[in-house]
Amino acid sequence: xxGWMLALSVAVAGxxxxxxRYGVGLVLANTPWAGSLGxxxxxxxxxxxxxxxxxxxxxxxxxxxxxxxxPVLLTGLLGGWTTFAAMxxxxxxxxxxxxxxxxxxxxxxxxxxxLAGVMLGLWLGQLLxxxxxxx
Numbered sequence: 001x002x003g004w005m006l007a008l009s010v011a012v013a014g015x016x017x018x019x020x021r022y023g024v025g026l027v028l029a030n031t032p033w034a035g036s037l038g039x040x041x042x043x044x045x046x047x048x049x050x051x052x053x054x055x056x057x058x059x060x061x062x063x064x065x066x067x068x069x070x071p072v073l074l075t076g077l078l079g080g081w082t083t084f085a086a087m088x089x090x091x092x093x094x095x096x097x098x099x100x101x102x103x104x105x106x107x108x109x110x111x112x113x114x115l116a117g118v119m120l121g122l123w124l125g126q127l128l129x130x131x132x133x134x135x
Contacts, residue, residue, distance in 0.1 A: 001068040009068065010076035017080025020044075038090030041083065042110055048082030049114045053121020058128050 001009065025040040033039070052074055059070045087110055095103030 013076030014080035049117030057125030
């Protein structure tokens, strides 16, 4: 798959990722503890970080027969699922409510856990690929 069909597939996958992120926000908004921090944003960003790590190490490279999966899933689906802008907004709003230091702490937690999630995903993807090669 290439050209306009690939671009359309990436766009549709991005829409699905965005709908999923929106759904997580709706579900968590109805929990008693969700109002104080951007828990939905943290959840989608961390799951997206792990997933992108797995995908980066396990999905076929561009140019291979299934190379279209990489842009559709990593750029499209996970690009729609995760969001840096929402994390920024959550952090600014937290800073307005609680002050600078809690906001800086929150953004630090998100960045550190996000990077750890990507590293975990890369490791899991390698384990998956090694297991598949042994079968």
